[in-house]
Amino acid sequence: MMSDPIPRLNANTSYEYFYNQFLVQNKVCIFEGLTHSWRSCKEWQTSDGKPNLDLLSRLFGEALVCVSDCNAKYFNSNPNQEMTFNEYIDYWKRVQRLDHNYSSNDLKILYLKDWHFVSQFPDYNAYERPVYFESDWVNEAFIGHQLNDDFRFVYMGPKHSSTPLHVDVFGSFSWSANICGTKKWLIIPPGNEPQIKALNGNQMPHNFHSITDSSTHLRAMNGFEVIQKSGEIIFIPSGYIHEVVNTEDTISINHNWFNATNIHFIFWL
Numbered sequence: 056m057m058s059d060p061i062p063r064l065n066a067n068t069s070y071e072y073f074y075n076q077f078l079v080q081n082k083v084c085i086f087e088g089l090t091h092s093w094r095s096c097k098e099w100q101t102s103d104g105k106p107n108l109d110l111l112s113r114l115f116g117e118a119l120v121c122v123s124d125c126n127a128k129y130f131n132s133n134p135n136q137e138m139t140f141n142e143y144i145d146y147w148k149r150v151q152r153l154d155h156n157y158s159s160n161d162l163k164i165l166y167l168k169d170w171h172f173v174s175q176f177p178d179y180n181a182y183e184r185p186v187y188f189e190s191d192w193v194n195e196a197f198i199g200h201q202l203n204d205d206f207r208f209v210y211m212g213p214k215h216s217s218t219p220l221h222v223d224v225f226g227s228f229s230w231s232a233n234i235c236g237t238k239k240w241l242i243i244p245p246g247n248e249p250q251i252k253a254l255n256g257n258q259m260p261h262n263f264h265s266i267t268d269s270s271t272h273l274r275a276m277n278g279f280e281v282i283q284k285s286g287e288i289i290f291i292p293s294g295y296i297h298e299v300v301n302t303e304d305t306i307s308i309n310h311n312w313f314n315a316t317n318i319h320f321i322f323w324l
């Protein structure tokens with residue numbers, strides 16, 4: 056793996072420093088130690104750091120969720136299906152019993168993505184948005200207004216669940232906090248789309264790793280891989296091209312947002 060060049064920040068970092076060095080300069084970083092007090096960190100994992108599937112299903116089992124099939128392709132994404140959260144937890148337990156051995160059976164890799172958890176459970180208070188990410192014009196404009204949408208999500212899935220190569224919605228920033236588990240991110244700075252397409256018959260690949268000699272090409276584009284551990288929050292700036300694999304059973308919370316520092320990146324469909 057390539058060396059990890061990502062600055063690690065923590066609760067001692069001033070907002071001004073983060074603002075000037077990372078928001079304004081549109082650079083990736085990781086925060087450690089901001090999630091200890093979150094209710095989700097205390098309740099959603101067992102003492103050995105695994106998702107607490109029984110408790111989650113008791114709390115949220117009736118909710119309808121949207122699940123992606125990670126091995127199937129649907130345009131540049133994965134096909135989705137709706138199910139109850141209980142059905143998803145039953146699937147996840149089957150995967151765990153088979154020790155994530157997908158190849159010897161018909162089990163798909165299903166990933167619960169883009170769950171508008173806060174909208175569905177407004178009183179649960181699963182987490183507090185860190186101060187670094189508070190200046191958020193998207194969610195201020197959307198939440199409780201006529202647009203009735205938000206960009207605050209929970210993701211959860213077994214080991215090997217993944218998100219294909221993409222740039223975030225409208226060119227927004229994102230932050231993503233691991234409640235439990237580990238993610239491997241592959242990240243490429245903005246502006247490299249033409250080079251990436253040139254390596255893949257003039258189309259964006261579903262997955263950068265599938266390209267021949269991908270590590271050499273990644274280096275040539277100043278791209279890198281980074282492991283995000285439990286309790287860490289990664290900041291993905293505007294326009295960065297990225298793909299993600301959960302290397303353990305993982306639960307994460309993420310927001311997309313923009314403010315004065317990246318408004319010039321934003322495009323509206």
Ligand SMILES: O=C(O)CCC(=O)C(=O)O
Binds near residue numbers: 217299300309
């Ligand atoms: O965790 C994932 O699978 C994808 C998250 C992501 O793409 C993001 O936070 O921008």
Ligand SMILES: [Fe+2]
Binds near residue numbers: 221222223297
């Ligand atoms: Fe993303």
